[in-house]
Amino acid sequence: MPQLHLLGTGASISDPHRTTTMLAVTDGPSTVVIDCGGDVVQRLLAAGIALDTIEALIITHEHPDHVGGFPLFMEKIWLAPRRRPIPIYGIHAALDQARRTFATFDTSTWEGLPERIWHEVPHTPGALVLEDVHWRITAAPVVHPVPNIGLRIESKTSGGVVAYSCDTEPTPSVVELGREADLLVHEANGYVAGVHSSPEQAARVAREAHARRLLLVHLPPGLTEADLAEARAHFAATELGEELGTYAF
Ligand SMILES: [Zn+2]
Ligand SMILES: [Zn+2]
Numbered sequence: 001m002p003q004l005h006l007l008g009t010g011a012s013i014s015d016p017h018r019t020t021t022m023l024a025v026t027d028g029p030s031t032v033v034i035d036c037g038g039d040v041v042q043r044l045l046a047a048g049i050a051l052d053t054i055e056a057l058i059i060t061h062e063h064p065d066h067v068g069g070f071p072l073f074m075e076k077i078w079l080a081p082r083r084r085p086i087p088i089y090g091i092h093a094a095l096d097q098a099r100r101t102f103a104t105f106d107t108s109t110w111e112g113l114p115e116r117i118w119h120e121v122p123h124t125p126g127a128l129v130l131e132d133v134h135w136r137i138t139a140a141p142v143v144h145p146v147p148n149i150g151l152r153i154e155s156k157t158s159g160g161v162v163a164y165s166c167d168t169e170p171t172p173s174v175v176e177l178g179r180e181a182d183l184l185v186h187e188a189n190g191y192v193a194g195v196h197s198s199p200e201q202a203a204r205v206a207r208e209a210h211a212r213r214l215l216l217v218h219l220p221p222g223l224t225e226a227d228l229a230e231a232r233a234h235f236a237a238t239e240l241g242e243e244l245g246t247y248a249f
Helices: 040-046 070-079 092-103 172-177 199-209 225-234
Strands: 003-008 022-027 030-034 054-058 086-090 116-120 127-131 135-141 149-155 161-164 183-187 214-217 238-240 246-248
Touching (some): 003 040, 003 183, 022 040, 022 149, 030 040, 030 135, 054 127, 070 092, 086 092, 086 127, 092 116, 172 199, 199 214, 199 238, 214 225
Parallel strands (some): 054 086, 161 183, 214 238
Antiparallel strands (some): 003 022, 022 030, 149 161
């Protein structure tokens, strides 16, 4: 049964209880990791995910809270020790940031460092990110100060769907990504025009998409259940994403 793992649920403002927003989906021997703004390998281990199941890393956009941990990710999987190549998917600007960040380190003596296989995803609605026996993952542009994508992850095992807004103001493209999704993971950083969404706005997107369950992530410090009343008036199945929470789909 495929599972969504919320490896981190926090905003880029530091929080004692939530690290930066990072996700993984797992299905038996296949794990796809989404973003690496923090120590994502430690979070994978905390979630009980074996590192040798990592099939791919998706990087959504160039901001530090989504890609800043990339060199650490590479160092840790190398030491795990992983030797097979690591496929990395993302739009051009996100991959470029990862490449530049990694290039600042001298890795010439890291013997056996896994080869990075870069897969550039078109920054267009419905773009195919990856498809294999477990997953079909597509992307669409969202609204943020830098190029960014949301994701739709379909499990070929269960037929279940997870959608992820990533960082965005409320946008119809997430309604499309989240159409009839079992789990809509939507940011609720607090509304900033062109940048972020509020819990209420995320709930409106979930309702419009006919999603079944809304998990709020990219949460600012101090946001509690008590702040969800308005959101739940729009969409009853609204929850704060749980740090290291696991959700079947
Ligand atoms: Zn961002
Ligand atoms: Zn962010």
